[in-house]
Amino acid sequence: MEFWYMYMPIAGVDIFWPGLVLIGFSVGVIGGFFGMGGAWMVTPGLNILGFPMAFAIGSDIAHIAGKSMVSTFRHSKFGNVDYKLGLIMIIGTVIGIECGAQIVMWLERIGRVGPVVRWVYVVVLALIALMVFADYRKAMKKKKAGVVDEHGAVGFTWYKTLHSIKIPPMMHFKVAGIYCSMWLPIFVSFLTGVLAGFLGIGGGLLRMPALVYLVGCPTHIAVGTDLFEVMISGLYGTFTYGVKGRIEIWAVFVMLCGAAIGAQIGTVATKYAKGYGIRIAFGLAVFACMISVILKQFKIDAAATVVILGAVGAICVYICGIMFKGAAEELRAKKGNERLTA
Amino acid sequence: MRRIMTLLVIFITAVAVFIPDLAVAAGGKAEMLIVVADKRMVEWSVSRWWVDLYNRDPFMFGLWCTIFTGLLGVTLGFITDQIMKMTGLDLTSRKIVEH
Amino acid sequence: MRFKILASVATAMLILAFAAPASAAEVAQGKCLAFEAGKSVSIDEYDTSISKENKYGKTTGKKLTFDISEALVGITPAPGDILRIAYDQKGDQLKALRVMNVTKQDLMTK
Numbered sequence: 001m002e003f004w005y006m007y008m009p010i011a012g013v014d015i016f017w018p019g020l021v022l023i024g025f026s027v028g029v030i031g032g033f034f035g036m037g038g039a040w041m042v043t044p045g046l047n048i049l050g051f052p053m054a055f056a057i058g059s060d061i062a063h064i065a066g067k068s069m070v071s072t073f074r075h076s077k078f079g080n081v082d083y084k085l086g087l088i089m090i091i092g093t094v095i096g097i098e099c100g101a102q103i104v105m106w107l108e109r110i111g112r113v114g115p116v117v118r119w120v121y122v123v124v125l126a127l128i129a130l131m132v133f134a135d136y137r138k139a140m141k142k143k144k145a146g147v148v149d150e151h152g153a154v155g156f157t158w159y160k161t162l163h164s165i166k167i168p169p170m171m172h173f174k175v176a177g178i179y180c181s182m183w184l185p186i187f188v189s190f191l192t193g194v195l196a197g198f199l200g201i202g203g204g205l206l207r208m209p210a211l212v213y214l215v216g217c218p219t220h221i222a223v224g225t226d227l228f229e230v231m232i233s234g235l236y237g238t239f240t241y242g243v244k245g246r247i248e249i250w251a252v253f254v255m256l257c258g259a260a261i262g263a264q265i266g267t268v269a270t271k272y273a274k275g276y277g278i279r280i281a282f283g284l285a286v287f288a289c290m291i292s293v294i295l296k297q298f299k300i301d302a303a304a305t306v307v308i309l310g311a312v313g314a315i316c317v318y319i320c321g322i323m324f325k326g327a328a329e330e331l332r333a334k335k336g337n338e339r340l341t342a
Numbered sequence: 343m344r345r346i347m348t349l350l351v352i353f354i355t356a357v358a359v360f361i362p363d364l365a366v367a368a369g370g371k372a373e374m375l376i377v378v379a380d381k382r383m384v385e386w387s388v389s390r391w392w393v394d395l396y397n398r399d400p401f402m403f404g405l406w407c408t409i410f411t412g413l414l415g416v417t418l419g420f421i422t423d424q425i426m427k428m429t430g431l432d433l434t435s436r437k438i439v440e441h
Numbered sequence: 442m443r444f445k446i447l448a449s450v451a452t453a454m455l456i457l458a459f460a461a462p463a464s465a466a467e468v469a470q471g472k473c474l475a476f477e478a479g480k481s482v483s484i485d486e487y488d489t490s491i492s493k494e495n496k497y498g499k500t501t502g503k504k505l506t507f508d509i510s511e512a513l514v515g516i517t518p519a520p521g522d523i524l525r526i527a528y529d530q531k532g533d534q535l536k537a538l539r540v541m542n543v544t545k546q547d548l549m550t551k
Contacts (some may be wrong), residue, residue, distance in 0.1 A: 009393050010379045011548070052548035062411045069415025070422070108548070109375055238411055242404030245377050245396060249407055250389075253414060260418035264426055331430065375548070376515030378525040378541040381468040382489045390465075397527035397539060398466045409454055
């Protein structure tokens with residue numbers, strides 16, 4: 001029995017380490033496949049495995065920092081980043097993260113951090129699941145109506161209104177092609193920063209749409225700038241949670257190793273994935289994660305562990321299946337071609 | 343977009359529900375929490391050094407956390423990249439999934 | 442350009458990190474016997490033989506007194522609480538760095 005548990009010296013708890021590997025791996029696979037972080041399952045997952053809530057948040061944010069470094073250095077660039085916008089947003093992000101972390105520490109002192117963070121997570125996860133299902137429904141409707149692949153933000157011009165609020169200093173962001181008050185991006189990044197620092201997530205979930213709809217970034221610039229901000233927020237979050245003593249680095253390492261392998265599989269799998277079935281699976285995984293958080297809140301620990309590990313494990317197996325089947329076919333076809341040309 | 347707004351409103355309402363609860367809780371005692379990592383339970387020298395750092399200097403601990411995760415991220419990115427190259431799969435024609 | 446910025450930030454952090462080597466701080470755990478705020482705390486030291494019956498270890502029978510004038514003290518200890526203390530030994534004197542109240546600070550319930 002002892003073999004399956006790893007002692008975490010700082011949190012002072014014994015942790016079922018295969019659970020850590022599975023969570024790390026799943027985050028990698030799911031993140032790589034859907035192009036969005038899977039950090040939403042790490043904080044609840046760590047908490048359910050036995051970490052105190054503040055440690056779960058700190059370790060999650062550190063693992064995001066590591067993962068964002070993996071992707072940054074692999075692609076050796078962020079893509080299209082408006083660096084001026086990115087740098088301005090750092091101000092808001094850093095202050096926001098610090099506020100989020102301070103709220104967590106305050107809640108910990110008054111002894112409420114567990115329940116509060118768990119309920120906020122339930123709401124956030126419910127929102128994600130809803131969005132995924134709504135997306136699916138819309139896609140299905142379009143398919144029936146015969147509309148093919150429509151992408152990007154159409155028709156919403158709230159940012160025009162926001163751009164007309166001219167609080168000095170006004171700034172021109174050339175790459176993104178926008179002219180607005182400096183306070184607009186700072187405000188947006190502050191809000192996402194608070195959420196990221198509070199929940200231990202990257203914040204892309206909120207930052208991406210905010211950049212597009214509120215700041216008025218073109219989608220491709222928003223993607224790159226968001227990646228840049230995730231890295232900054234991850235690194236600063238790691239630092240501040242480290243100083244507050246709420247990071248268990250061994251858990252982060254174990255998860256990161258799983259995530260690095262998982263991310264490759266997830267990324268490759270996107271090449272071979274067809275249809276929308278996988279989105280339903282994703283939505284269900286988010287939903288299962290939400291259920292397990294509720295179970296944990298009511299102290300039904302064993303069931304919570306089984307539900308979360310089972311759900312993320314199942315979606316992992318699903319994606320890995322897509323990847324191995326597709327990759328095997330591609331390699332076979334390649335060999336066949338070589339034989340033909342030879 | 344209206345849907346997202348509705349969701350946002352639900353979210354804010356839900357958060358607001360917690361606030362009175364928190365205000366009550368804040369009235370209670372709020373003493374500083376200090377964690378001391380139990381070095382006596384750790385044998386491996388690297389782990390002992392790490393625990394020492396934690397107990398002695400929080401600032402340095404935070405700094406090292408950042409450095410380690412950053413370095414590990416870079417290393418893992420490099421290694422997995424090499425491995426993927428070795429498999430011979432064509433990754434350049436991948437469709438980017440944006441969310 | 443971007444690489445240069447990243448490289449210089451990384452170098453600066455590494456230099457800073459190596460600048461202050463951490464010397465070893467010892468850790469002791471035991472039952473609080475007496476506590477005087479800002480001055481001293483004394484404990485009955487426990488060993489590491491942790492079992493279901495002895496969640497915090499067994500007593501070694503040794504009484505240790507720590508100077509806490511410069512220490513960070515968590516939840517105020519009361520006699521009978523289990524404390525975990527990180528300290529420096531300077532000659533005969535034990536100078537506490539951090540005092541954790543293990544009994545009253547169960548983070549899992551927070």
